[in-house]
Amino acid sequence: MCETKMMKLMERSSFLYIHGDNDFKMREYYNTCGFKLGIGVNPFSRLGFGAAVWEAARGLCQYFEKEELIFSNKKVIELGAGTGIVSILVALLGGDVTITDKPELLNRIKRNVSFNIPSSFKPQVKVRALRWGLDINQFPSDYDYILCSDILYLHGSIPLILETLLHLSNRNTIVYFASTMFYGQEVTRKGHVTLSQYFKTELVCRYDAEDVNVYRMLLNTANTAHLPNLYRRGWFHMRLDHSKD
Template sequence: MKVMKLMQRASSLRIYEDGDFRRKDCYQTCGFTLEIGVNSHSGLGFGSTVWEAARGLCQYFEKEGIRFSDKKVIELGAGTGIVSILVALLGGDVTITDQPELLNGIERNVSFNIPSSFKPQVKVRALRWGLDNTLFPSDYDYILCSDIMYFDDSIPSILETLLHLSNERTIVYFASTMSYGQNMTREGHVTLSHYFQTELVCRYDVEDVNIYRMRLNTPTAGQLLNS
């Protein structure tokens, strides 16, 4: 496990007369400058801000030199889309998912950052955990999650979604700010560890962010969930 410094915002630009964003924040990572529109007053909840765990996951990919060329990737609860945008620039075939009302903002952030030659490998789709799972395949090489455990009642649906999307080769990178709903977040990771082999691969002490790498325990884990 490596203890690292969390990626910080490089600059910020105020945006006027924009129905989606009030500000465009810039982050520098993996040799790219990511321009991410945000609006904490949009009424769209957690998905309209770049949270600590998303920054941590981007920084982890940079420090570890992880590349996603020819890999099939899906992100759950992508929010602004910053993690998936970076992964697409690193060569991944990425499906970016969140609640339907957040997709417009994600698509705009994709347009800010992804060259036209890369856009065929980026898809933006709605995925409501525990409801839309069967609309997606189970052949992903990577599943990405950052700061998605906020409510106790979301943990079973997150687990159900992860189990559907995973196969025995899938790697899940799950980043969480542990101080957000501290007991709930820790209990959520304990629940996930019953079904996934879980390793803490990085920690950002100051921001209390953990990054876990997870693999499905067995190909029949989904059967255990329903038993």
């Protein structure tokens, strides 16, 4: 695991207010992995969580920089991408990236992609809607990496996130899952306990000051061999519901 006493979460280097823009009220700038990313945000948007750069997203970017990760020729998908900052960085690091979130956020993500990614990289970036547990059959199960940051904040989302991760994963898929642990503390901790039942989970980095954990997860094939049939019988969701008691 990372040495916590040495870790400092990536900070915003500067910002610029934007006037007359219905999507973005400001552009925040972050320096990471040799790139300067300009990310449009709107902290007062009705879209809420998806319109700001959250701590866990910054934690993932910082972790990728520390580990000097390269994603060349790797197939990557991000769930609940929000502003798209993590996926944008991964695309610049060579990844073939599918950026996903709710339909109403896609236009803003596309604008951030357009601002940050050179035209020569854009063919390897796709922005698509993915509602957890609902649209998963429109996506394959051959991703090299799945990225998630600060997406555990509602009890009802836990089984949907898990079902989505299980569908997208294969035995070689690496999931990087970052969470700010004090946000919805009970939900966040329960979510990670639930995920660890089906994924081998390792805490690879922690930012103490911001209470951000970065986990590296691999599918536990021994525990998931029969899950497709169990989904169809509804057993999977019933089991998760009972676990709340």
